[in-house]
Amino acid sequence: MRTLLYAISILLAFTAAVPAQAGEQPDWQHLSAAQRDVLAPLGGDWNHLDDDRRRKWLELAQRFPSMTPDERARMRARMSYWSSLTPEERVEARERYKRLQAMPPEQREALARKWEAYESLSREERKRFNDSQRPVEKAPGAAAATPVRK
Amino acid sequence: MNHPVIRPEPTALEQAAIGQRAHAALEAASAGLAPDIVFRLSQSREKALALHASKRRAPIALFQLVGFPGTGQNWLRDVITPALGIVLLAAVATFAGQYAANANHSEVIEIDSALLTDDLPIDAYLDRGFAAWVAHQGGV
Numbered sequence: 001m002r003t004l005l006y007a008i009s010i011l012l013a014f015t016a017a018v019p020a021q022a023g024e025q026p027d028w029q030h031l032s033a034a035q036r037d038v039l040a041p042l043g044g045d046w047n048h049l050d051d052d053r054r055r056k057w058l059e060l061a062q063r064f065p066s067m068t069p070d071e072r073a074r075m076r077a078r079m080s081y082w083s084s085l086t087p088e089e090r091v092e093a094r095e096r097y098k099r100l101q102a103m104p105p106e107q108r109e110a111l112a113r114k115w116e117a118y119e120s121l122s123r124e125e126r127k128r129f130n131d132s133q134r135p136v137e138k139a140p141g142a143a144a145a146t147p148v149r150k
Numbered sequence: 151m152n153h154p155v156i157r158p159e160p161t162a163l164e165q166a167a168i169g170q171r172a173h174a175a176l177e178a179a180s181a182g183l184a185p186d187i188v189f190r191l192s193q194s195r196e197k198a199l200a201l202h203a204s205k206r207r208a209p210i211a212l213f214q215l216v217g218f219p220g221t222g223q224n225w226l227r228d229v230i231t232p233a234l235g236i237v238l239l240a241a242v243a244t245f246a247g248q249y250a251a252n253a254n255h256s257e258v259i260e261i262d263s264a265l266l267t268d269d270l271p272i273d274a275y276l277d278r279g280f281a282a283w284v285a286h287q288g289g290v
Contacts, residue, residue: 056262063263070267078266082262085276092276096281100270111274112270114280114287115270118274118279127279129282133282
């Protein structure tokens, strides 16, 4: 019995150490001025986002002050595009990011140049490589149109 | 006029002596009893002993039911210990699930942050052909 009580106490201590799941997230008008400034590109859609996505954006916004000016500019420029992607597209992008992160650092650094080279390929060549990969499965009801490229 | 003789109450020692004498007399007399009488006496004795035993067990059983100390059993402990075990297992499962969800959430935030600020545009990670082309170039 005493062992059980010890076990429960330890468990409760661990549980308290794990951050609780966030509940309802604030509407746009209830964000602070600083949050609204960072998340301005999402202002029009914010109140339509679910709590989970609001929570993620708020956590991303917390990192904003510690970013370099270049990173801040990129984040601002990409926010609405990233938000417009389907959940499946975001998952796929994250998976590809993880795979590319596994590359050796020198090759990883060369990716930006490789992207420029890839973009200079003809439409047919790009289609050939594109068709060689398994297509992304769209969720039922997901937007059929490809988002504006960023 | 005869007055009844009031005898003093026998002491415990005297009661035991009377019992022993009665027992000896009954034992001696029983040798000559008919078999059917011996059988009926035996049955009556068993019934009396069974009744006596059940009367003695009743309060003990009641104490055991409520977990009275010294009765050798404690139903409260027997019920609560497994119940606490189940609660503990459920709590561990909940904790593990919550921990995994939080770990996954942190990883997603980390990757999203990188994707939003990376040198490589988001489209590079969305373009299936680019990954294949990089692999074709020997990059992956």
